[in-house]
Amino acid sequence: MGEAAAGERRQRTDKQRNRTHILEVAEQFFTEQGITGSLDAIAKRAGVGPGTLYRHFPNREALLAALLQARDEELEARRVAIQREVTDSRAALTQWLQAMGEWVSAFDGLPDPLRAALTEGTSPLALTCQGFVTTTEDFLRAAQRDGYANPGVRGRDLFLSTLATAWARGAAMADESSPDALVSLMRTGWETPASDEGPSAP
Amino acid sequence: MGEAAAGERRQRTDKQRNRTHILEVAEQFFTEQGITGSLDAIAKRAGVGPGTLYRHFPNREALLAALLQARDEELEARRVAIQREVTDSRAALTQWLQAMGEWVSAFDGLPDPLRAALTEGTSPLALTCQGFVTTTEDFLRAAQRDGYANPGVRGRDLFLSTLATAWARGAAMADESSPDALVSLMRTGWETPASDEGPSAP
Amino acid sequence: MGEAAAGERRQRTDKQRNRTHILEVAEQFFTEQGITGSLDAIAKRAGVGPGTLYRHFPNREALLAALLQARDEELEARRVAIQREVTDSRAALTQWLQAMGEWVSAFDGLPDPLRAALTEGTSPLALTCQGFVTTTEDFLRAAQRDGYANPGVRGRDLFLSTLATAWARGAAMADESSPDALVSLMRTGWETPASDEGPSAP
Amino acid sequence: MGEAAAGERRQRTDKQRNRTHILEVAEQFFTEQGITGSLDAIAKRAGVGPGTLYRHFPNREALLAALLQARDEELEARRVAIQREVTDSRAALTQWLQAMGEWVSAFDGLPDPLRAALTEGTSPLALTCQGFVTTTEDFLRAAQRDGYANPGVRGRDLFLSTLATAWARGAAMADESSPDALVSLMRTGWETPASDEGPSAP
DNA sequence: GATGAATGAGGCTTCATTCAT
DNA sequence: CATGAATGAAGCCTCATTCAT
Numbered sequence: 001m002g003e004a005a006a007g008e009r010r011q012r013t014d015k016q017r018n019r020t021h022i023l024e025v026a027e028q029f030f031t032e033q034g035i036t037g038s039l040d041a042i043a044k045r046a047g048v049g050p051g052t053l054y055r056h057f058p059n060r061e062a063l064l065a066a067l068l069q070a071r072d073e074e075l076e077a078r079r080v081a082i083q084r085e086v087t088d089s090r091a092a093l094t095q096w097l098q099a100m101g102e103w104v105s106a107f108d109g110l111p112d113p114l115r116a117a118l119t120e121g122t123s124p125l126a127l128t129c130q131g132f133v134t135t136t137e138d139f140l141r142a143a144q145r146d147g148y149a150n151p152g153v154r155g156r157d158l159f160l161s162t163l164a165t166a167w168a169r170g171a172a173m174a175d176e177s178s179p180d181a182l183v184s185l186m187r188t189g190w191e192t193p194a195s196d197e198g199p200s201a202p
Numbered sequence: 203m204g205e206a207a208a209g210e211r212r213q214r215t216d217k218q219r220n221r222t223h224i225l226e227v228a229e230q231f232f233t234e235q236g237i238t239g240s241l242d243a244i245a246k247r248a249g250v251g252p253g254t255l256y257r258h259f260p261n262r263e264a265l266l267a268a269l270l271q272a273r274d275e276e277l278e279a280r281r282v283a284i285q286r287e288v289t290d291s292r293a294a295l296t297q298w299l300q301a302m303g304e305w306v307s308a309f310d311g312l313p314d315p316l317r318a319a320l321t322e323g324t325s326p327l328a329l330t331c332q333g334f335v336t337t338t339e340d341f342l343r344a345a346q347r348d349g350y351a352n353p354g355v356r357g358r359d360l361f362l363s364t365l366a367t368a369w370a371r372g373a374a375m376a377d378e379s380s381p382d383a384l385v386s387l388m389r390t391g392w393e394t395p396a397s398d399e400g401p402s403a404p
Numbered sequence: 405m406g407e408a409a410a411g412e413r414r415q416r417t418d419k420q421r422n423r424t425h426i427l428e429v430a431e432q433f434f435t436e437q438g439i440t441g442s443l444d445a446i447a448k449r450a451g452v453g454p455g456t457l458y459r460h461f462p463n464r465e466a467l468l469a470a471l472l473q474a475r476d477e478e479l480e481a482r483r484v485a486i487q488r489e490v491t492d493s494r495a496a497l498t499q500w501l502q503a504m505g506e507w508v509s510a511f512d513g514l515p516d517p518l519r520a521a522l523t524e525g526t527s528p529l530a531l532t533c534q535g536f537v538t539t540t541e542d543f544l545r546a547a548q549r550d551g552y553a554n555p556g557v558r559g560r561d562l563f564l565s566t567l568a569t570a571w572a573r574g575a576a577m578a579d580e581s582s583p584d585a586l587v588s589l590m591r592t593g594w595e596t597p598a599s600d601e602g603p604s605a606p
Numbered sequence: 607m608g609e610a611a612a613g614e615r616r617q618r619t620d621k622q623r624n625r626t627h628i629l630e631v632a633e634q635f636f637t638e639q640g641i642t643g644s645l646d647a648i649a650k651r652a653g654v655g656p657g658t659l660y661r662h663f664p665n666r667e668a669l670l671a672a673l674l675q676a677r678d679e680e681l682e683a684r685r686v687a688i689q690r691e692v693t694d695s696r697a698a699l700t701q702w703l704q705a706m707g708e709w710v711s712a713f714d715g716l717p718d719p720l721r722a723a724l725t726e727g728t729s730p731l732a733l734t735c736q737g738f739v740t741t742t743e744d745f746l747r748a749a750q751r752d753g754y755a756n757p758g759v760r761g762r763d764l765f766l767s768t769l770a771t772a773w774a775r776g777a778a779m780a781d782e783s784s785p786d787a788l789v790s791l792m793r794t795g796w797e798t799p800a801s802d803e804g805p806s807a808p
Numbered sequence: 809g810a811t812g813a814a815t816g817a818g819g820c821t822t823c824a825t826t827c828a829t
Numbered sequence: 830c831a832t833g834a835a836t837g838a839a840g841c842c843t844c845a846t847t848c849a850t
Contacts, residue, residue, distance in 0.1 A: 050836095090393070157383040158387075167369050168365065168366040170321070190352055191351060262845090452815085454843095455842085592756065596756055661830075666824090
């Protein structure tokens, strides 16, 4: 218990540095093994006791949230860039969806807790999700206003669809073309645009 | 064949009965608790030892595969009915996608192993998946031939998309409109059909 | 997980023998360390995996109950002997209380779960407790009928008091005379019998 | 002493204030949750670091001892009142025992460390216990001198018995009559006063 | 073929205690 | 002196899988 080898005790490093280090390790770990890997293993790899990990991040979701927050800034920057540089609201929405799609594909298994957070609200990830939905709504609204996007579509649906697409991409998608196919499906659907008359020759 | 010893036949009968019973129990169990519950619990509920379960189905996927195969007949019947009764290839594809969507939503969590089976091929579920893809291709080909479906779309993509939609539906989707929204998204996409000219203001 | 070193796998011994062995080990362990020792440690000492211990005894109380059941027979024999051989109902009650007192002092800390079981009823120990109360009531009733025991006293109180006395005895009672003192206190109280007149000088 | 630096005095004052606050919080905490709760939780609730708690009270027993010492004054007052106002030594002893019984029931689980302290002597609670024993001896001696209490009884036994009774009362004693029953048992015992002859009708 | 006992790694979590700052 | 991050042993429990009977 308390009588741990005192000599071996890791010097108290700067808390922030430690936290950062854990995050780095977790990032790598999740990248390799997906987000369901053991937290203890992360602690071990980071060279800290499980209690330390627990102190910083009381559960997997909290760790995940912290991890994603760091990446958030990147995405935020991308969002700003799109809004600033892409004047075409259709292209803007497309690019935003792609950026978001990449983001939620960061780790294998990530879409699952995000989906859960979307509906449960109690998760630390809920805020992140909400932000995504809101931003998507912004882009979508512009596209709809310009007649580029179907009026019935909601931002939330697009986010969920993006999650689903990322989920489908999964860990190892042997078929490289599928990811794009799904994105494209989400964009144009499988149905040919309804022209006034029926198909050419039934 | 016919002259098999009575004892052997009796055994076979028992074994078959056992297998069937396990499947029934598993079906109920998975329906209630999702597909990630403990196999031991299923064995216990079925009144057999875990070894027996294991003998029939060496792992969770095998059990799942057998379970789905049993349900297959229902879906197969639906497929036949669609092909026989629905002459419009677009409606046929739509109905098939819906049927498939319901099917892969049978148990909470089912889309995950199905996706895995789609890419790994070694899974006992792979065959099932392949059957879906093939059937989807059939319907899709007809719709494409009639000009109802975009030519670039592949059966595999539609199946994967159906899986993704089922995944998004998930266990508890508070927002009831989302499932339909996703299906519709998959069908028509978010983008407005490209008319000849661009939107009012590019 | 499942890929445990197969060669080292302990041969499946007779289940009963194994169970008995665990009980023996637990008995010794609890005797040494009190009943709050780690169950994992018991498993380890018994040379079985924690799962095995858990299979036989799903929790500490169950293990305890099994352990006590074995001792129960001994106590039961003692009860029968007292009832058969001790004609004096006062002596009989006294002896029974002593026997019970020894029984509940079997392990350090045992009185705690027994007390809990007495009030909660859901514990596997509840039955045991109830049996004690009932038997105590039998002896007590006889003593009361013969005018040896105060009418207001209830069997349940005597059992609880016996528990409390055992608790007080605790692990290490340096003062050897205290246990007896408490028993005697429970028997005669601290107050001098109320004679007709008050004391000599108030 | 008087010429101590102002800074030092300020520190001392702060420290004292801190200590007092911790005690208040601990009192409430133990009252709510029993004495086995986590010390960290107390520190947190008190708004100090665990190190601070530890500095003031090197372990749970020390904290408890300090806590009880604070409550001691109340009991002490009660003792004085009894000694001053209750002239009947029997009533005095009774009242003291009751006061003490209430005192040791202050927190759920308190009797355990007190018992330990009684036998181990090294505990910070030992002094408190010793005080109780001594006071009990005083009251008891008077009662014995007046012929109200049995000569063989010792103060220590009465204290231990009081502890045991408090333990039996425990957290949730469904049966409301038991506590009183035990107290009364301790007072008069279960046995009818030994008259010269045997019982009325054997 | 059926059984179900056994396995045991490994997940999560808690918390008394230390000690750098 | 106060702080609170860090420690890490240790507890509990689960469950896929094996294999003697």
